[in-house]
Amino acid sequence: MTEPDQVDCCVVGGGPAGAVVALLLARAGVQVCLLEKHADFLRDFRGDTIHASTLALMTELGLESQFLALPHSTVTTLTALTDDGTYTLADFSRLPGRSGSLMFMPQWHFLDFVTGQAARYPTFELRRNADVVDVERSDGRVRGVVYETPDGTRHTLRSALTIAADGRHSAVRAALGLRSHRFGAPMDVLWFRVSRRESDPSLFARLSTGRMLVLIDRGEYWQLAYLIRKDGYDRVRAQGLDAFRESVGTLAPHLRDRLAEVRSWDDIAMLSVQVDRLRRWFRPGVLLIGDAAHAMSPIGGVGINLAVQDAIAAANRVAGPLVTGDVTQRDLARVQLRRTPPTVLTQLLQRVLQRRVLAVVLTGPGPMKAPGFLRFIDRRPRLQGVVARLVGFGVLPEHVRTPALSPEPSPARAG
Ligand SMILES: Cc1cc2nc3c(=O)[nH]c(=O)nc-3n(C[C@H](O)[C@H](O)[C@H](O)COP(=O)(O)OP(=O)(O)OC[C@H]3O[C@@H](n4cnc5c(N)ncnc54)[C@H](O)[C@@H]3O)c2cc1C
Secondary structure: OOEEEEEEEEEEEEOOHHHHHHHHHOOOOOOOOEEEEOOOOOOOOOOOEOHHHHHHHHHHOOHHHHOOOOOOOOEEEEEEOOOOOEEEEEEEHHHOOHHHOOOOOOHHHHHHHHHHHHHOOOOOOEEOOOOOEEEEEEOOOOEEEEEEOOOOEEEEEEEEEEOOOOOOHHHHHOOOOOOOOOOOEEEEEEEEEEEEOOOOOOOEEEEEEOOOEEEOOOEEEEEEEEEEOOOOOHHHOOOOOOHHHHHHHHHHHHHHHHHHHOOHHHEEEEEOOOOOOOOOOOEEEEEEHHHHHOOOOHHHHHHHHHHHHHHHHHHHHHHHHHHOOOOOOHHHHHHHHHHHHHHHHHHHHHHHHHHHHHHOOOOOOOOOOOOOOHHHOOOOHHHHHHHHHHHHOOOOOOOOOOOOOOOOOOHHHHH
């Protein structure tokens, strides 16, 4: 165990929520330490969506042009192919300006960029390989966290406020003994990739009886999400890799000649989907945001948006009190109050789609006809704009209200 050290705010978890709240707080003059358990951000199963609201955040921070220089791809419509035709679900070209498309960016670029921007402020520190295993308590209040480094050493980091943004399996939530209300999900996801060719069709989703494939364009390759019934992984595996490749090839025949690139089950990650929500997102000295407070289903690709919006709302509320040293329970309650309506509404929509569409797709007999809501939206271009707005901006978009310190000059400019 090493000697404890102290910051104003300790942020646990360098995902979208943690990285953004750490940047905004450091920029406002709060001493922040971001703890991330991995050595880097190079994991590919976090989702790649950059929503219009996240781009708006970059614009508000004056970072838009640098951000847009990072590798990304865009789509203007989301289309789904069923056994009876192609249907348009969302049309982003109906939204104004830069919002007129949906961006996809490998999340490691996004997180490297955000933490790189935060590192321009002397008030920011990122500790990688810092696996939070417990909270530090005294007098009924959380006073920081205990984390472990790969050599097995335990460290204590004390803070006036701990923000837990450590995702669906939050260690902070577990250490506090908080139990989420679980809503259930009918599916899990098999996540893998195959190479992409310019001539490939720009299809986003393919639905057929018992199966669904989502295709994310990552430039040189397709990131593929193959949806299976909840807890159905063992059955899929027992049927063998050839049967799996055959099933994917039937859904996307243009990829058939590249499916040998999936050489073993090690090339496929099984991601368990869950939807849950805490009743209270805070306790004295600690606030939970993003998936740690409310795990999102991948449906609609909006979980990252909610995580980023939570981060902005949290920073807006606690930055001032953290600088003056008097962050209260009331401040933390206000963050939850503000973010509860968008979270509840989005999870409700996800649960309806899970029950009405995905559960039917994954269990239904016979050829897969387009669900009624797909036909309905396909015939109504205006509604496709509404769906695009919901995906792009979500409900109750947040705006940065935190002040900005001047960043330290970068070495290049300092010279
Ligand atoms: C299969 C699947 C696909 C998805 N696809 C999309 C999509 O395309 N678009 C979209 O918007 N949403 C998608 N989502 C939802 C999205 O991934 C989440 O809603 C979003 O990542 C939540 O962000 P977060 O920052 O709260 O948590 P996370 O992204 O989970 O980040 C948590 C961070 O905390 C770190 N951490 C965890 N434990 C500790 C610890 N003990 N100590 C220190 N650090 C720790 C983790 O390493 C991670 O970096 C998908 C979800 C699933 C399951």
